[in-house]
Amino acid sequence: MKNFFIFVVIILALLSIDHESIKKPRDELFAMFSDKMSESTQLQKDKLAKKVNAEIKAKLKLKEKERIHLDENTQTDEKVRAFHKRYCTDRDLNQFFYGDKLRQVCLIMTTEIAAHN
Template sequence: MKKFLIFVLLIVALFTTDIEMIKQPRQQFLEKSIAMLSESTKVQRPTAAARARTRIDQQIQLTDKQAAHLDEELANDLTMKKFFQQYCIEREMSLYFFTDKLENICDIIESAMQRTGSL
């Protein structure tokens, strides 16, 4: 326990000192560590909205107005959840999508949300 306490005090002293010999290598080490961590987080998986939009484009033929409306509704996961709640769960009437097309869109959105765990 004594050794651990001494080790912790030594680490704290190294990170809080303003001695130039220690400060410069410490700063470089921290910058490299942060750069490495930020690079590892750059691998981003597609969002549920992006997945759904891609699958809808592949499977359903849309008019220009429908595509523009769907782009707005699937801009991000939050707006997609609102769209899903409003038109798929509560079954409100949509001005752009009807019957089979709306059901297919709802199925695609639901599967995308399940895959990404955002349902």
């Protein structure tokens, strides 16, 4: 019990001391933890985007520029839905996906969006 109490006192001291040699590494550590927590919640939040991206890459043979375009447009669920509306529903022209590839991309997106709702 005594060791635990000493450990708690040391941790509290490290958290409350504002000396530059302690403050800078502590702030960097907090920033690293907050970035990691932010990334993990973002991954949980955008399950649709992650699933659509993986499904399209697994089913279609993509060129490098197509893969980059796909990654940009499947970063978030909102971007997936916007892409689907613009290119699949409204049938706007896409410079990277057209013809059969666009139909396959739209089919995958439609299926995953329906399953996600």
